[in-house]
Amino acid sequence: MPSYAVFGASRGIGLEFVRQFAEDKDNQVFAVVRSPNNSPLLAEAIKTLKHNNVQIVKGDLADVTSIKEAAAEIGNVTGGSLDYLINNGAYIYTEGVALSLPDYPSEKLLEDDLLNTYRTNVVGVVHAINAFLPLLRKSAIKKVITLSTGLADPDVIIRSGFTVNPAYAISKAAVNLVVAQYAGRLQEEGFTFISLSPGLVNTATAPPTPEQITAYQDTVNKLKKHSPHWDGVPLTPEQSVKYMRQVIDKVGPKDSGASLSQFGNKQWL
Numbered sequence: 001m002p003s004y005a006v007f008g009a010s011r012g013i014g015l016e017f018v019r020q021f022a023e024d025k026d027n028q029v030f031a032v033v034r035s036p037n038n039s040p041l042l043a044e045a046i047k048t049l050k051h052n053n054v055q056i057v058k059g060d061l062a063d064v065t066s067i068k069e070a071a072a073e074i075g076n077v078t079g080g081s082l083d084y085l086i087n088n089g090a091y092i093y094t095e096g097v098a099l100s101l102p103d104y105p106s107e108k109l110l111e112d113d114l115l116n117t118y119r120t121n122v123v124g125v126v127h128a129i130n131a132f133l134p135l136l137r138k139s140a141i142k143k144v145i146t147l148s149t150g151l152a153d154p155d156v157i158i159r160s161g162f163t164v165n166p167a168y169a170i171s172k173a174a175v176n177l178v179v180a181q182y183a184g185r186l187q188e189e190g191f192t193f194i195s196l197s198p199g200l201v202n203t204a205t206a207p208p209t210p211e212q213i214t215a216y217q218d219t220v221n222k223l224k225k226h227s228p229h230w231d232g233v234p235l236t237p238e239q240s241v242k243y244m245r246q247v248i249d250k251v252g253p254k255d256s257g258a259s260l261s262q263f264g265n266k267q268w269l
Helices: 012-022 040-048 064-078 094-098 107-137 154-160 166-185 210-226 237-250
Strands: 003-007 028-033 054-058 084-087 143-147 192-196
Touching: 003 012, 003 064, 012 028, 012 040, 012 237, 028 040, 028 064, 040 054, 054 064, 064 107, 084 107, 107 143, 107 166, 143 166, 143 237, 154 210, 166 192, 192 237
Parallel strands: 003 028, 003 084, 028 054, 084 143, 143 192
Antiparallel strands: none
16 A cells, blocks of 8 residues: 655645545555645545545644654554655745845845745755655655756756746755755665656646736746747646656656656756
């Protein structure tokens, strides 16, 4: 009975991971969320599942105590093991989405964005991996998948000129190195650590505003400078997770430490 713990499972990509993993009745799926009592999309999705194989667990990447408690709770259910850890949760400062590093209105706002993003997206991931290592060590599979982004690739930034939302991109570049650190440290134990980009995914739950449409078109125009083959159409969460699951199934210890796209290579779009 393969077991999966998915952080950031309340909506979007994390929720779609839960949906797709739960399609197999033999899977044990743990949806790890900050607020189990305030995750309506997850609660509604669980009602529609064919199998009763999803358990909601409280866990916040910004709170190491809650991460440890989540690991303990999951270990109690599985008998002390875990096959797959999916680090999907992330912090994004919404006001920073439209800003580049020189454009923040104050040094404090810039510093807060960088530090808050790093605390969750990097330190939180380290805490999660450390907390779940004892469970993962008892698995024959030992796969740790941390979601990243093609925007963590310096070549994408330089060629496209896409420099907004810098704290997020910087944190994901750092988390790619976190993945490499674990891969190097645990390579003799049969682990597979991968940072995996989902591609550009439409996770919106409401129709876009005119301003959002304009901003997205600007994003498309810039990213096409790096990836002219791209059609500019975002993936749905369902499409993205299907692609990523193919990569997750394929990779093994020989690939540990790699940073890959949803296609299993460096084609980010």
